[in-house]
Amino acid sequence: DVDDKTIRGAREAKVSLNNFTEPFKRGFFEDLETLRIKRADEYPGATEPRYLTRMIEMISELIKRDLAYQADDKSVYFRINKFPGYGKLAHLNLEELRPTGRVRSDEYEKENIGDFALWKAWDEADGDVGWDSPWGRGRPGWHIECSAMATTLLGDQIDIHCGGVDNIFPHHEAEIAQSEGVTGKKFVRYWLHCAHLLVDNQKMSKSLGNFYTLRDVTAKGYSGREVRYALLRVHYRAQLNFTFEGMEESRQALTRIDEWLQRLRQTSASGAPGKRVGPVPTNDFQSTLDDDLNISGALGILFESIRETNRAMDANELDTYGAKAWLQWWEEVNQVLALEATQTMALPPEIETLAEARGIARLANDWQKSDELRRELNARGWEVRDTKDGQKITRRAGIKP
The missing domain is CATH 1.10.10 (Arc Repressor Mutant, subunit A)
Structure with missing residues (x-):
């Protein structure tokens, strides 16, 4: 995202935009590893030549279709009143649209207050950040960056598009308009918007003194998997209230899982007679997650299974084969949750x-x-x-x- 903040930061630090953003990129990937998040196949950069070329192609097509125009300030804007579906995602009343936040920052000299920037003309505040285009030197708007990268890598239509609730408008609304304006096809089939993270029931902010990075939390002695559990245990559309009391609860929950697995492995290796306890709830766990990623329900199934098998082991009723069946089920569950403690071992x-x-x-x-x-x-x-x-x-x- 080539935005005003990163450009200003690079100029103040007297370094290139790429050098300024590199530590943040590196930190992002390190955090992925700490949280056991699988890497995506691609991590496109908006300033890579092939994506800039795609942005210029898309903007040119929108101008050709009269969905965009170059204003007197040399910037290029999208005409929202020419796109009938604009506002459908956020359920906007266009007559009541007022300039706020990102909309205001894109204001410049537009035909309509709601029109958003596709290409921003270069000015002195941009320093050496800029690219040549048919409309003069400038930089892409933040909405067109995402449409260009997405359609380049995934095609004209996307099955699932994620983001925070604060991205619904104007960002995702703009993505729909400019993408569908170029392709004539429905851009996204399913939108998944996650709710905001709170800290001690308040919005996280440096001014309130409740701003934490992942490194801040791990520096207090919590592991990446404990943070992972704390973050994934709440449904994505529900606000998550982060507290250190909640981190202790996450630690206790993972201890229950660890102790349960240890008992199952001991029972599995013991050759103990008894009876199988089950069947294991493979389909229940999967179908619950299939219901709009109902993680709370899925974790409920996991901990009910832990209670059931612990009772059976307390009564010496779980045999070796039953324990192995539960361990096999856990392997499938853990492929999704990635919560098992990693084992220290000699490196091959x-x-x-x-x-x-x-x-x-x-x-x-x-x-x-x-x-x-x-x-x-x-x-x-x-x-x-x-x-x-x-x-x-x-x-x-x-x-x-």
């Missing part, structure tokens, strides 16, 4: 070689090579965490040796 020689090469790359500040080797390790089932004591390599949850 080829993994150790990759890890050493990555360590050398980091010492040389070769971040591109470091990220390539991290992806290679991740693809082989190993999780990499960078700490003050160096990198830590562990087998990723849900991956068998």
